[in-house]
Amino acid sequence: MSARLSQETILVIDDNPTNLEVLYNALSISGYDVLVEMDGSSGLAQAHNYPPDLILLDVMMPGIDGFETCRQLQENPATCKIPIIFMTALADTVDKVKGLHLGAVDYITKPFQKEEVLARIQTQLKLRRLSLELEQQKQELERTVELRTAELTRTIQELKATQLQLIQSEKLSTVGQLVAGIAHEINNPVGFLNGNLEQAYLAIQDLIDYIRLYHEIYPAQGTEIEEKAQEIEIDYLLEDLPKMLLSMQVGVERICSISNSLRTFSRADVDTKVFANIHEGLESTLMILQHRLKAQKDRPEIQVIKNYGEIPKVECYLGQLNQVFMNILANAIDALEEGSEGRGYQELEKNPNQILVQTSLKNEREVMIRISDNGVGIGQGIKDRIFDHLFTTKPVGKGTGLGLTIARQIIVEKHEGTLEFISDSNRGTTFAITLPVS
Ligand SMILES: Nc1ncnc2c1ncn2[C@@H]1O[C@H](COP(=O)(O)OP(=O)(O)O)[C@@H](O)[C@H]1O
Ligand SMILES: [Mg+2]
Structure with missing residues (x-):
């Protein structure tokens, strides 16, 4: 029988020597290790020091009775899992129920029926073995889950780090420190030009006045001087020079504003958010994209x-927001160009390609930025994939499939805003960004 396979230990606690002897013999013959104690306290000590696999416990004992012994066994973490079978001479059901309430798994009544006692013990020991196994499996499972969770957490962290690196490198490749450097370098010579142009303008005005005065007082008619004046069309020249x-000066001012835009756009990101003017960001981004917006030979x-x-x-990382504007505007331009293919120049002049940039206060706490185009639109089949990492419908070398992934990360994760779109293949696409003001 299964009980014989392993040496299982049964502790019998009973004050009646006859009972003890009967049980000892019956259980030993059946192959169990049997320990006996004659009162509650010794039984508790024994169970604590050498936890048995099962306890047979008499109810009526002098000193600590069976119920109290049971309660204390249940209280002690070292013994609470050991199944307890009560032995009772009382046919009183109330006591049996009380024992079961206290945590006993079964009861047997005296005088003993040997077969019945053995059968009940075997059942309880089997249950115990199974529950121990179950417990072990549960622990193994928990360990496995813990390990997997740790692995997953690590993977997620690695992923996040990679994404941040991507943002960083994408940022560098879109504008980069190069632009900031150039803008900075342009600043000095442009300032120099600007200052000197003003001076030159004044000086030339003086010079012109002087020449006119000279000419008035010494007309020098019929001389080489007059000949030269005619040759160089002096009147026209004097009028044109200040213009x-x-x-x-207008040109220099324009260079100044481009250089400022470049610096705004590539503004080195500080660690903390700062309150920034979204319109400045949009303007500088549009300025940088100017060359792509201009007329081309086919449109x-x-x-x-x-x-x-x-x-x-808005309290934000403006450099990063500019990158988002850049990605969305560049996508809009791509969509317009794709939609222009095969349509004639005249057709396009009649129905011009347009990008609409709108800003508004959505409510007291949020601003909304919408960028719309009347380009090809986003096909129904890919609408739920456009934010996916590396998803692109553009030819190799043109699309990276990172723009919107990064845009969403910047808007949603870095700024706790939202980035949504609606698109219709006939009418184009609108991307809507909402940002909390702070
Ligand atoms: N304004 C738009 N109009 C049409 N399709 C768009 C628009 N913006 C994004 N898409 C679609 O979403 C895809 C993913 O965009 P994005 O993440 O910026 O990657 P990429 O521009 O490198 O392809 C694009 O390839 C395109 O199919
Ligand atoms: Mg893109």
Whole structure:
């Protein structure tokens, strides 16, 4: 029988020597290790020092009775899992129920029926073996789950780090420190030009006045001087020269504003968010994309319509937001170019390519930025994939499939905002960003 396979130990606690002897003999013959104690306290000590596999416990004993012994066994973590079978001479069901309530697994009544006692003991020991096995399996399972969870956590952390690196490298490749450096370097010579142009303008005005005065007082008619004046068309020249200088000044001012835009766009990101003007970010990004918006040989200029609302400064990493604007605007331009293919220049002039940039206050706490295009739109079949890492419909070398992944990470994770879109293959696409003001 299964009980014989392993040497299982049974502790019998009973004050009646006859009972003890009967049980001892019956159990020993059946192959169990039997320990006996004659009162509650010794039984508790024994069970604590050498936990048996099962306890047979008499109810009526002098000193600590069976119920109290049972309660104390249940209380002690070292013994609480040992199955207890009560032995009772009382046919009283109330006592049996009390024993079961206290945590006993079964009861047997005296005088003993040997077969019945053995059968009940075997059943309980089997249950115990099974529950121990179960417990062990549960622990193994928990360990495995813990290990897997740790592995997963590590993987997620690695992924996050990789994504951050991607953001960093994408950022460097879109604009980069190069741009910031160039903008910085341009600043000095441009300032120099600007200052000197103003001086030159004044100086030339003086010079012109002087020449006119000289000519008035010494007309020098019929001389080489007059010949030369005619040759160089002196009147026209004197009139034109200040205009030339003014237009140079306009040019220099434009360089200044481009250089400022470049610096705004590639503003080195500080560790903390700062309150920034979203419109400045949008403007600098559009300025940088100017070359892509301009007319090309196969299509007219892309119209940019701005509809800026009154919005407060937003607490953000403006450099990163600019990167988002850049990615979305570049996608819009791509979509417009794709939609322009095969349509004639004239057709396109009649129905021009447009990008609409809108800002508004969504509510007291959030601003909304919408960028719309009337390009090809996003096909129904790929709508739930466009934010996926590396998903692109563009040819190799043109698309990376990172733009929107990064945009979403910056908006949702870094700024706790939202990034959504609606798209219709006939009418184009709108991306909507909401950002908490702070
Ligand atoms: N404005 C848009 N109009 C049409 N399709 C778009 C638009 N913006 C994004 N998409 C689609 O989403 C895809 C993923 O965009 P993105 O993550 O920026 O990667 P990439 O631009 O490198 O392809 C694009 O390949 C394109 O199919
Ligand atoms: Mg893109």
